[in-house]
Amino acid sequence: MIELRAVSRTYEVGGSPVRALRSASLRIGRGEHVALVGPSGSGKSTMLHIVGCLDRPDEGEFLFDGHEVGAxxxxxxxxxxxxxxxxxFQFFHLLPRLTAAGNVELPMLFAGVGRAERRERAHAALEAVGLAPRATHRPDQLSGGERQRVAIARAVVMDPAVLLADEPTGNLDRASALEVMELIEAMNRRGLTLVVVTHDPAIAGRARRVIHMADGELVDDREEGRGKREENDRGVS
Amino acid sequence: MSFWDVLRFAAGALVGHRLRTSLSVAGVAVGIAAVIGLTALGEGARRYVTSEFAALGSNLLIAMPGKVETTGATPFGGVVHDLTLDDLQAVMRLPRVRSAAPLAAGTESVRFGDRSRAVPVLGTTAEFAEVRHITVAAGSFLPAGDPQRGGTEMVLGVTVARELFGEASPLGQVVRVGQWRFRVVGVLAPRGRGLGFDFDDLVFVPVGTAMRMFNRTSLFRVVIEVRVHGEMAETRDDVLGLLVDRHRADDVTVISQDALISAFSSIMRALTLALAGIASVSLAVAGVGIMNVMLVSVTERRAEIGLLKAIGARDRQVLAAFLTEAALLSTVGGLVGLGTGLGAIHVFVRFYPSFPAVPPTWAVAAALGMSVLVGVVFGVWPARRATRLDPVAALVKR
Structure with missing residues (x-):
């Protein structure tokens, strides 16, 4: 469902070009759980932004559901x-002036969903992340883990095909991180394609497929995590 | 995304920054209040002046000796003929003229017993009361009769009557003006200042006597009442033609009250517009203030804009949201300013009841229209900056 064909992306940083992606090719199927790992500057965030249609490739093609959308x-x-x-996102990016429910409603607001339906669906989405009782709280009244769960509710309220997570646990303590990961993995098990950028090996290890990046190139792509996650789960319990 | 959704979203963003919002609202409010207040004062001045003129009577013509208009150089000047009582009587016989009254004016000391007061002494006839709508509080106005003959009757303004006689009735008393003696036949009802004369502080005497007393051969003015208001111009030509004929020279000026009123009215309207223009400068300043606030807002809310794009907001939706914010700021400012301006005028009128300060409708409409426009015009640039923002750069930073 997601396909990158020889995608390159070069930035100008302080007048000198930085090659964030060098002819990277990648294919992610429906319902996969992929972790993108690598040191900072390896191009994993750029990859995520291109897949998320926030950034465009300079060269190469990006296909979503078989259609070229990079250009x-x-x-x-x-x-x-x-x-x-x-x-x-790592920093949640909730609007501080809106309640949890208001933040979850935001994508529907811009998609033109009616007010009553927005309310109902936002409530259902909050319920699904276990935050229905916190619906009227503002972000500053919520803990980090709760904020990220609100952000997840916002991300899935439009019922997307792909969930892109950029260091989703980077700002959370261990327990909250686990909660958040379990939440999105449960969504993945129900068919949501999941791409997680992380440099935390424990988080990466939970994915079925781990892609290692360095200097803008894919250096390793393995179906390895499955067993590890089971080990981890056993370790936790 | 419906209009109400955009409005609610924009209003939410504004309420989130109370201080900044109220300051820029105040900026616009000051501008609008200035426009409303200054135009109200200008309009009040216009109404005051035109009503002063209208108090003279709107179908009056005034004839005066001499040419008021300056026309080219006549080396030795023209001989200015007197405007005489014969002229007056000829004018009164014109078919379009209902009535006419002469005015001979001078200032003299009016004495009763040991009290005296220097006041304008106006010589006229019985017709003057009718032409200028004068009412007497006690007694009667000057009696009708041959204007040439003169008489010894006198009518006092209320101030003169009070100063000379106190509470006592002046009717029938003899008042001296120089060596001349007059018998008081009437006291005017209070009227206040008309243009030129204070009708409370003068005396009327028969015109023939006044001309002899001041040793004048020419009348100061002839006040003419026209039968039909629509025939002012024709009557003016009639009067002018008649007098030119009688004098065998074009040496009289006949002006209509209407012409004066409309001239003054248009001058005052221009003044009001100028005041509105000056006040609009503060609106432009308020607009720059809004632009500044919106630019700060866009810079400060980079992450929010990036997020909106990430969740699928289109550029025109982001543009609409920020434009709505700016328009909302200026509209609320406009309404607050309107309220403040009207309130200030209300207080002003309370202290100066005779000054009819009312903002003209066009100024209220224009001020409100301008306030919305200011928001939109000065909001466009910041809003466009918001849409051009790169979401990746905006989201990466905290």
């Missing part, structure tokens, strides 16, 4: 972001 009109890409892609 598509902004309108098409916005529609894709609205309906097919959910984002979870």
């Amino acid at each position: 598509a009109a902004e309108e098409v890409r916005a529609e894709l972001r609205a309906r097919k892609i959910g984002f979870v």
Whole structure:
């Protein structure tokens, strides 16, 4: 469902070009759980942004559901972001002036969903992440783990095909991190394609497929994590 | 995304920054209040002046000796003929003229017993009361009769009557003006200042006597009442033609009250517009203030804008949200300013009841329209900056 063909992306940083991606090719199937790992500057975030239609490749093609969208009109890409892609960020990016429910409603607001339906679906999404009782709280009244769960509810409320998570546990303590990961993995088991960028080996190890990146290239792509996760789970319990 | 959704979203963002929002609202409010207040004062001045003129009567013509207009150089000047009582009587016989009254003016000391007061002494006829809508509080106005003959009757303004006689009734008393003696036949009802004269502080005497007393051969003015208001221009030509004929020279000026009123009215309207223009400068300043606030807001909310894009908001939705914020700021400012301006005028009128300060409708409409426009115009640039923001850069930073 996601396919990158020889994608390159070069930034200008302080006047000198930085090659974030060098002819990277990748294919991710529906329902997969993929971890993108690598040192900082290896291009994993750039990869995620291109897959999430926030950034465009300089060269190469990006196909979503078989359609080339890397060079598509902004309108098409916005529609894709609205309906097919959910984002979870390291810093949550909740709007502080809105309640948890208000934040979850936000994607529906811009997608033109009616007010009553927005309310209902936001409530259901909060319920699914176990935060229904906190619906009227503002982000500053929530713990880090709760904030990330609100962000997850916001990411999945439009029922996307892919959930892209950029260091989703980077700002959380161990227990909250585990909660958050279990939540999105449960969604993955129900068919949501999951791509997680992380440099935490424990988080990466939970994925079925781990892609290692370095200097803008894919250096290793293995179906390895399954067993490890079972080990981890056993270790925790 | 419906209009109400955009509005609610924008309003939410504004409420989130109370201090900043109220300061920029205040900026616009000051501008709008200035526009409303200054135009109200200008309009009040216009109404005051035109009502002063209108108090003179709107179908009046005034004839005066001499040419008021400056026309080219006549090396030795023209001979200015007197405007005489014969002229007056000829004017009164014109078919379009209902009535006419002469005015001979001078200032003299009016004495009763040991009290005296220097006041304008106006010589006129019985017709003057009718032409200028004068009412007497006691007694009667000057009696009708041949204007040439003169008489010894006198009518006092209320102030003169009070100063000379106190509480006592002046009717029938003899008042001296220089060596001349007059018998008081009437006291005017209070009227206040008309343009030129204070009708409370003068005396009327028969015109023939006044001209002899001041040793004048020419009248100061002839006040003419026109039968039909629509025939002002024709009557003016009639009067002018008649007098030019009688004098065999074009040496009289006939002006209509309407012409004066409309001239003054248009001058005052121009003044009001100028005031509105000056006040609009503060609106432009308020607009720059809004632009500044919105730019700060866009910079400060980079992460929010990036997030909105990441969850699928289109560029035009982001543009609409920020434009709505700016328009909302300026509209609320406009309404607050309107309220403040009207309130200030209300207080002003309370202290100066005779000054009819009312903001003209066009100014209220224009001020509100301008306030919305200010928000939109000065909001466009910041809003466009918001849409051009790169979401990746915005989201990576905390």
